[in-house]
Amino acid sequence: MTDDNAAKTYECPSPDCSRTFGAIPELTEHINTDHPGEYQREDWPDTPAGRASRRDRASNGDEEE
Incomplete structure (x- = not known):
């Protein structure tokens, strides 16, 4: 159950x-x-989704030099 008033x-x-x-x-x-x-900035945004995206690009070799 979620608290809709939160x-x-x-x-x-x-x-x-x-x-x-x-x-x-x-x-x-x-x-x-x-x-x-x-x-x-390369480290923007510092959010879970932003960090995951940077990890994915790095592991795929898509990082810009």
């Missing part, structure tokens, strides 16, 4: 940040203000 939080995807937010607009504003251009 507040959802969103973690900042920056590898250098550990802040969490209660709403997407707050997260978006934070990223645009505090982390502009970081999405171009």
